[in-house]
Amino acid sequence: MPSDDLDYLITEQEGRSMNTVTPNPNSDQQKTLQPESGNEITEADQNPKPRIQKVSKMLRDNKNMEKHYEPRAVSIGLLHYGIDKFSLAEGHKLKLAELFITENGVDEFGLHRKIKTKIVRLKQCYAKEDAKRVNISDEDLAWKFLIDGFVLLHYIGYASLGKLNDLKKIGMDMEAFSLDLFLLENQLPYEVLDDIMTSAAKGGADMRNLIDKFIDQTVRDIRGSPLTPPLPTSTSTSPQQQQPQPAHLLQLLRDRLVGHHEMDEKTKTGKRVGRVTELKSAGIQLKSSKEGSLRDNVTFAPHWITGTLTLPCLVFNDWTTPKLLNLIAFEMCPDFQNDSQVITSYIFFLHSLIDQSDDVKELRKAHVLVINNNNNSVAGMDEEVVRLFKEIGSSDLDSIPEAYLEVKELIHKHCEKKWKTWMTLFAFAAAAIALLAMSFSSRLGAPGSL
Template identity: 40%
Template sequence: MEENEYVVSIEELHARKAVKRVESQAIGPSHDQNKKKAAVDSLKEKLKTLLEQRDNSTTTPQQPKIQRVVPMLRYKENFEKHYEPRAVSIGPIHHGKSRLQIAEKYKPKLVRKFIQDNRTDGEVLCMKVLEDIKELRNCYEEEVTESYDDESLAWIFFLDGCSTLQFIHSFKMGGELKQYFNIKNDQIAFAQQDLFLLENQLPYRLLKLLMNSTGSNCDEYKKSIKLFIGSTSTAPEKLRHKIIPDMDGKPEPAHLLDLLQSALLSQPRETTHDDDDKKEENYRRQSFRNIQELKEAGIQFKPSSSCSLRDIDFNSLCFAGFLKLPPLTVDDSTEPLLLNLIAYEMCPDNSQTDYGVTSYVCFLDELIDSAEDVKHLRSANILQNSLGSDAEVAKLFNDIGTDLVPHPEAYMKVKDRIQKHYENRWMTWMAEAYYKHFSTPWTILAFIAALIALALSSVQTWMAVSSWRSARPCDELCKNFTMHRKP
């Protein structure tokens, strides 16, 4: 009988299923409605938060924070060589790395010199840095400084800030770094490059605080920074005095790299022309590929009057065109310098940038394809090659220009005027004839000699004809006189 207690008829089983189905139908809809309502309320709350964050960012634009190089650049070959310091760490990002400890022994010497020269109290100065630590910390991305407490971070800022200012000031004094601090020339060169790496920056707010503590010497330190930035720029040495950073402008610079970028881009943009009011959709599609093609079309290259990377212009005269480019020195420091300026423009919070350096590099990358293109720029005194072969320079710009996105309107008017000249076949034919027959002084002399020979031949022929015509009336007169004397 106990086994029969577990026997359930088919009718009873269907009845139980029906009951469960009815119960689920009765309970299910209200439960689903509650879940949907909760999801909608959650989405509304998230949307409200998102809109509030957007409004805050648009009404109060902030200066870009010091941060690491963006991930899309970190995969590039030789990343450490171009973006990480090789001699000295400045700031919290690379602080404490074992391979940079050699330079740490020089920092206390530089700090002592800074304090002695300016007769300041080091303890008081360090406390000023600590009092401003909240604002200084806010100059960095949060993940960069979160592992440091206020005292540790203030000490890094004090030590690196004073030593950096003294290094720059002693750099201006000539041999002081080598004679007074016993710093070797190669260490000086690498340290100079390291001071303009994106991940190796100190807030200008800190440098300004330290300079203001020097009293009457403040202007001397500002002057030293200006000369230091000029000596680090891409301009040829004899033109570096034209690179003048605005240290007291508004907004205040974020750091030394920002100051260098603004100095390189500070001068006028493209020269205005009569056709500058054309809309972007009317611009011609670019078909020229490199400098050699432009040269064959009669375009000549000349250095611009300034060293600003924006000072690029094109003018067309008769069958010749003239493209002006800013003078440029290429050496071992050029690639890391340009790459870090580009990395700074690519920072997510750098919303005020117009990608000036990125656009300039992309424009050069369009013009330079081979060593022959570099040779033309050298011949025109636009490019000074202190790197190596012309092929190395061409490869440098081709490598840097890979995967870069310039500002869509950068040099648009210049490119349009170049394309207009390039498409003019009459100018192209005249240019081809000129470069084919007058490319060397000997061909020009041969042409002049041919013209002189042709002129002399024409004069000789004219004189012969003229003498024949003048002699003919005399012959006829003699003939008539003879005829009249016959009986």
């Protein structure tokens, strides 16, 4: 954020604070805070959070996909800081920050001092070269983190309450903002949000609930319905449900979609299951599951000569596609915390099922894919989804651990069994026909048969 804008905000807030508050020389606000101990992230950290970093070159090299990783309206965090096209949005952010401070009784100066004591650790939440590129003082950087945090929490609160129209007077493109919120390169360390919520004089607990509600709404947009029952979240204040703090909002969304149980299938020796129309010809029916996490709802139930493949429902449109692609980008980061690339694995599993528009049509008919795009015909939407999955599939598949091996094995066994069953039936029918032919022939050749 330009220093002039920061000076404007600080001066305005200082003037208002001096007119309304008499400083107490013994108050915490007047104390000089020293940097916290353990400020740096070290190799010895047991569960270091993944850094906020750029989308991998493997994904960015695909020019048709690059637009899904770039902010449209607003820069959050460090990676797109200082880019000219976001300069207008910086002014809008200040207005949103002002509203948040006023409505929530936030001591922005006390928060600023707190954030400044941990600025080294917060910078280490980004790749070293990205943190170095932001050539501003720690003082200004602490303000930038805070303002971004105020903006995110204010937007989330209003979105959760269905009041986004009230923010149109700010002038920011709220639709574009909503798309920018879950971009990997546009994340803010969650620790900043947590500090703000903890220190807010009004409604800190309510803010956590609103984040939960907002994430639930986003999950519903992606899955077509909310998860039932709701999963424990890292923002919950209940000790029984307390989870490790996420690195950022994108990770919080992933945790909710995936659940807290990771896949243990990480071998790369899977079998291809075939496209949807091939499975259909093998007697396999598709069934949609809108409940539960993406982790738990890929199943196959074999019957005698038929079978049912159950797949989690996903919604594809202009709002959900960037979220899904950035979740994949997050899982493909080098420092991703585990090998369970659940969302990536499921998207690539779908990719293996889709080759032509008739495959998408069958997935739509089964409500496995819900496609909402008012700009195209149904046929056009099917073709668009095919193109999207082919673009996804053009990435380096060797880097994606195989998953759903048990499901794939069951499908192969079913297809082999059905093939053997049909061969047996064919052989039985052929033998019966041959027997009838022999019987008929013998009757023709018997004396007096004519």
